[in-house]
Amino acid sequence: MEKGINVTLKVWRQKNETSAGSFETYKVQANPDMSFLEMFDVLNEQLITEGKDPVAFDHDCREGICGMCSMVINGRPHGPKGGITTCQLHMRSFKDGDIIVVEPFRANSFGVIKDLSVDRTAFDRIIAAGGFVSVNTGNAVDANNILIPKEIADKAFEAATCIGCGACVSACKNASAMLFVGAKVTQLALLPQGKAERQSRVVAMVNQMDAEGFGACTNTGACAAECPKEIPLSVIATMNREYLAAKLNGK
Amino acid sequence: MTLDSKIPEGQLSEKWTKYRSSVALVNPANKRNLEIIVVGTGLAGASAAASLAEMGYKVKAFCFQDSPRRAHSIAAQGGINAAKNYQNDGDSVYRLFYDTIKGGDYRAREGNVHRLAEVSASIIDQCVAQGVPFAREYGGTLSNRSFGGTQVQRTFYAAGQTGQQLLLGAYSALERQIGLGNVKMYNRHEMLEVVKIDGKARGIIARDLISGELERHFGHAVLLCTGGYGNVFYLSTNAMGSNVTAAWKAHKTGAFFGNPCFTQIHPTCIPVSGHYQSKLTLMSESLRNDGRIWVPKAKGDNRNPNDIPEEERDYYLERRYPAFGNLVPRDVASRAAKERCDAGYGVGPSKMAVYLDFRFNLMNKYGRAEASKLGIENPDDETLVKLGKEVIKEKYGNLFDMYKQITDEDPYEVPMRIYPAVHYTMGGLWVDYELMTTVPGLYALGEANFSDHGANRLGASALMQGLADGYFVIPYTIGTYLSKEIATKSIPTDHEAFVEAEKRCADVLDTLMGIQGGQTVESFHRRLGQIMWNKCGMGRTAEGLKEAIAEIQQLREEFWKEVRVPGSRFEFNPELEKAGRVADFLELGELMCKDALHRNESCGGHFREEYQTEEGEAMRDDDNFKYVAAWEFKNMSDWDMHKENLVYENIKIAQRSYK
Numbered sequence: 064m065e066k067g068i069n070v071t072l073k074v075w076r077q078k079n080e081t082s083a084g085s086f087e088t089y090k091v092q093a094n095p096d097m098s099f100l101e102m103f104d105v106l107n108e109q110l111i112t113e114g115k116d117p118v119a120f121d122h123d124c125r126e127g128i129c130g131m132c133s134m135v136i137n138g139r140p141h142g143p144k145g146g147i148t149t150c151q152l153h154m155r156s157f158k159d160g161d162i163i164v165v166e167p168f169r170a171n172s173f174g175v176i177k178d179l180s181v182d183r184t185a186f187d188r189i190i191a192a193g194g195f196v197s198v199n200t201g202n203a204v205d206a207n208n209i210l211i212p213k214e215i216a217d218k219a220f221e222a223a224t225c226i227g228c229g230a231c232v233s234a235c236k237n238a239s240a241m242l243f244v245g246a247k248v249t250q251l252a253l254l255p256q257g258k259a260e261r262q263s264r265v266v267a268m269v270n271q272m273d274a275e276g277f278g279a280c281t282n283t284g285a286c287a288a289e290c291p292k293e294i295p296l297s298v299i300a301t302m303n304r305e306y307l308a309a310k311l312n313g314k
Numbered sequence: 315m316t317l318d319s320k321i322p323e324g325q326l327s328e329k330w331t332k333y334r335s336s337v338a339l340v341n342p343a344n345k346r347n348l349e350i351i352v353v354g355t356g357l358a359g360a361s362a363a364a365s366l367a368e369m370g371y372k373v374k375a376f377c378f379q380d381s382p383r384r385a386h387s388i389a390a391q392g393g394i395n396a397a398k399n400y401q402n403d404g405d406s407v408y409r410l411f412y413d414t415i416k417g418g419d420y421r422a423r424e425g426n427v428h429r430l431a432e433v434s435a436s437i438i439d440q441c442v443a444q445g446v447p448f449a450r451e452y453g454g455t456l457s458n459r460s461f462g463g464t465q466v467q468r469t470f471y472a473a474g475q476t477g478q479q480l481l482l483g484a485y486s487a488l489e490r491q492i493g494l495g496n497v498k499m500y501n502r503h504e505m506l507e508v509v510k511i512d513g514k515a516r517g518i519i520a521r522d523l524i525s526g527e528l529e530r531h532f533g534h535a536v537l538l539c540t541g542g543y544g545n546v547f548y549l550s551t552n553a554m555g556s557n558v559t560a561a562w563k564a565h566k567t568g569a570f571f572g573n574p575c576f577t578q579i580h581p582t583c584i585p586v587s588g589h590y591q592s593k594l595t596l597m598s599e600s601l602r603n604d605g606r607i608w609v610p611k612a613k614g615d616n617r618n619p620n621d622i623p624e625e626e627r628d629y630y631l632e633r634r635y636p637a638f639g640n641l642v643p644r645d646v647a648s649r650a651a652k653e654r655c656d657a658g659y660g661v662g663p664s665k666m667a668v669y670l671d672f673r674f675n676l677m678n679k680y681g682r683a684e685a686s687k688l689g690i691e692n693p694d695d696e697t698l699v700k701l702g703k704e705v706i707k708e709k710y711g712n713l714f715d716m717y718k719q720i721t722d723e724d725p726y727e728v729p730m731r732i733y734p735a736v737h738y739t740m741g742g743l744w745v746d747y748e749l750m751t752t753v754p755g756l757y758a759l760g761e762a763n764f765s766d767h768g769a770n771r772l773g774a775s776a777l778m779q780g781l782a783d784g785y786f787v788i789p790y791t792i793g794t795y796l797s798k799e800i801a802t803k804s805i806p807t808d809h810e811a812f813v814e815a816e817k818r819c820a821d822v823l824d825t826l827m828g829i830q831g832g833q834t835v836e837s838f839h840r841r842l843g844q845i846m847w848n849k850c851g852m853g854r855t856a857e858g859l860k861e862a863i864a865e866i867q868q869l870r871e872e873f874w875k876e877v878r879v880p881g882s883r884f885e886f887n888p889e890l891e892k893a894g895r896v897a898d899f900l901e902l903g904e905l906m907c908k909d910a911l912h913r914n915e916s917c918g919g920h921f922r923e924e925y926q927t928e929e930g931e932a933m934r935d936d937d938n939f940k941y942v943a944a945w946e947f948k949n950m951s952d953w954d955m956h957k958e959n960l961v962y963e964n965i966k967i968a969q970r971s972y973k
């Protein structure tokens with residue numbers, strides 16, 4: 064009892080960073096229980112067998128945690144359902160006969176590598192600028208020496224669940240990376256371990272974010288609406304507060 | 315060649331302390347001239363690269379993903395063990411050591427495992443100092459949960475995302491060193507060869523996955539932290555890109571492969587739903603605390619599970635193992651599920667699944683407890699379900715959501731359908747106490763080595779081992795080797811060894827591109843997986859393994875004639891990457907079968923059907939197989955086996971029983 068649905072895909076094809084891209088149309092027969100990426104696997108096997116070039120896309124864990132998968136599906140990063148990544152989307156969310164438009168995460172700071180793969184290394188450089196606690200291996204005290212109230216630990220954890228996917232940037236009309244940066248700043252500002260470098264950290268990270276060419280935040284909230292991990296907008300407010308405090312302090 | 319495991323002399327509990335205090339040191343000025351290549355940035359690689367850079371070495375790190383933060387370690391769910399004894403429940407370094415050796419069915423080295431238990435506590439301290447937000451109690455102390463195979467609560471966790479939080483901690487330490495200029499990071503790079511000069515590892519050849527160019531990189535030492543090879547089975551809980559290539563290339567240049575057949579099959583995964591399936595998803599071991607596993611007593615019973623009355627259900631784990639019931643170790647639970655399905659009692663559309671049912675505990679354990687808290691006397695079923703559901707939701711909500719997302723069934727209403735799936739590989743590159751392979755200067759860390767888990771790994775111990783290796787072991791042990799290398803100048807990469815190694819890579823890539831046959835890489839990988847799963851999976855027989863070896867050889871031949879790789883080698887070409895990995899799996903699979911065939915006993919995850927008791931339990935043979943099988947590559951399909959005998963001076967070996 065194979066229950067099949069037929070969908071038409073309009074997929075962004077672009078050979079490499081410098082070439083111009085365009086949409087190509089493909090028809091795929093899918094099973095409602097397959098994941099969206101498995102549907103792309105089927106398409107790619109089809110293309111290879113026909114002697115054509117398969118669609119390049121990033122993915123690895125296929126369970127919503129590595130942050131590697133991207134894709135803008137019908138205009139929305141990670142597709143039509145909230146709170147999940149592209150790899151967690153299933154074909155049962157679509158109907159027979161649907162036309163599905165698939166594009167890469169677009170932003171000035173995310174160059175297209177090929178088709179649906181983009182370069183998100185700017186995020187790593189922002190973390191390298193300050194998204195850490197400077198503690199060398201072997202320098203730690205006993206883990207229970209510093210007590211952290213459960214509410215604080217839970218809040219820090221919530222911010223720390225960001226998977227670095229870049230959907231927030233892709234969703235934002237200004238291609239701002241504030242949600243991503245805010246999440247890390249918030250996590251480390253909440254924890255006692257992060258306090259010593261609190262001010263230098265936020266300044267260094269924001270400077271790097273600007274240097275990478277990410278846009279400004281105009282408070283439209285599209286980032287948080289599309290974030291697969293539901294990182295709250297409040298992390299941006301926290302970051303702004305931290306930044307202001309640091310600046311007032313002459314950092 | 316005799317294998318020297320280099321276990322230090324002396325009392326078990328003093329070996330590591332003594333080693334550390336007498337290991338040769340490298341002075342800071344010399345460290346700056348010593349270059350170390352770290353391949354892989356999972357827990358093992360990121361922690362090693364960061365720590366070595368902090369010490370002053372010059373480090374180059376490589377990963378094939380677009381960022382070091384995306385290594386497969388990110389997906390670990392349940393937790394990380396450490397002998398902190400914060401719960402005051404009798405835990406100790408010795409107990410963690412003992413549980414690990416026993417859980418591994420007495421096929422791991424005492425010296426290594428004891429060291430692992432010793433450093434476990436420092437791992438938690440280090441992670442907390444980095445800002446890893448572990449779960450905490452209201453009083454602010456760290457929280458613990460328990461895992462299979464132990465009787466204490468020693469597992470630290472961050473919801474169901476422990477691997478993510480630990481890796482982000484190690485990644486931030488690594489990024490800090492990158493920012494400081496002490497580590498040069500190469501992401502979207504795949505290592506394809508180890509370069510050996512005068513018998514020592516001196517560098518690697520890596521392919522820039524975006525441009526497709528091959529690059530030569532020199533190092534005074536090379537560390538492989540490249541993870542496990544479960545994807546040889548095609549379907550597994552591993553990330554799609556997890557592979558054996560780095561370890562396999564090292565093996566072919568002289569590093570022995572230890573216990574390749576030791577594979578862990580996890581009992582509770584979401585079953586295969588169709589031929590298009592690309593990977594399998596784990597449902598955490600913790601669910602077995604409250605879920606009861608059963609199948610119908612009648613074959614081919616197609617009724618809705620909720621309509622099958624209690625007396626017509628077979629709770630086969632509770633029946634077979636009354637003492638441990640649903641909480642038997644992973645290998646035992648997996649085999650029992652397979653036995654029922656093979657006998658025709660499986661459920662669901664494919665009949666290759668069993669039920670994991672929360673209803674009983676939801677109503678009777680949690681529902682009743684909540685009702686009595688609320689003072690409800692004689693609650694009806696509806697009330698019990700409602701109250702119990704809330705408790706279950708708080709404990710396992712995210713897993714239940716994940717299950718529903720994938721299967722479109724609501725596990726609060728109907729039992730989960732689960733089936734075992736490949737999860738972890740205990741086998742890997744053979745290493746000595748210093749984590750060095752049989753190639754001088756070439757090290758293996760994390761899941762890539764064979765070292766600490768014997769024939770079966772306990773839950774929450776892989777994260778512990780990866781971070782132990784990277785943060786606390788290699789920073790010391792590498793000094794033994796590098797202290798003798800301070801006079802070695804960095805070798806220019808136009809040395810003929812580099813040229814030849816690069817040419818070998820180019821030839822393989824050109825051959826792959828040139829075949830232009832009619833079958834996709836994926837189709838070969840799928841077929842290999844079928845052979846491995848059917849004949850080298852949960853149950854193995856001499857006959858089946860011999861067949862598998864012949865089939866794999868044939869499939870390999872077909873691959874090199876018929877595979878089709880599209881595009882070119884000088885561009886971003888994921889199909890070409892996959893082709894190279896599948897080519898290596900096609901060689902590894904044969905070795906795994908050969909190893910399984912030679913080991914005429916059943917132990918841990920290795921179950922040879924000929925070696926079982928009348929009740930179907932595993933029969934270990936300590937007289938003949940109490941050793942590590944380390945395989946030396948000679949030629950295609952030709953290996954020599956070396957034995958490292960295991961000596962147990964501190965633990966009395968016993969047969970595991972869970973009845």
Ligand SMILES: Cc1cc2nc3c(=O)[nH]c(=O)nc-3n(C[C@H](O)[C@H](O)[C@H](O)COP(=O)(O)OP(=O)(O)OC[C@H]3O[C@@H](n4cnc5c(N)ncnc54)[C@H](O)[C@@H]3O)c2cc1C
Binds near residue numbers: 355504
């Ligand atoms: C779903 C799941 C849940 C798990 N949960 C737990 C748990 O709760 N507790 C626990 O203890 N363990 C758990 N495990 C096991 C554990 O996650 C792994 O064993 C561990 O994370 C492996 O870490 P690693 O550093 O050795 O390798 P990995 O994290 O796999 O990293 C491998 C690295 O090597 C790189 N690499 C590989 N090949 C190459 C190459 N040729 N060239 C360049 N780079 C390369 C990759 O890019 C990557 O950076 C789980 C495993 C799975 C699959």
Ligand code: SF4
Binds near residue numbers: 226
């Ligand atoms: S904040 Fe959300 S959308 Fe942005 S990178 Fe993190 S997980 Fe992705």
Ligand code: FES
Binds near residue numbers: 121123126130132
């Ligand atoms: S592939 Fe890892 S989050 Fe989607």
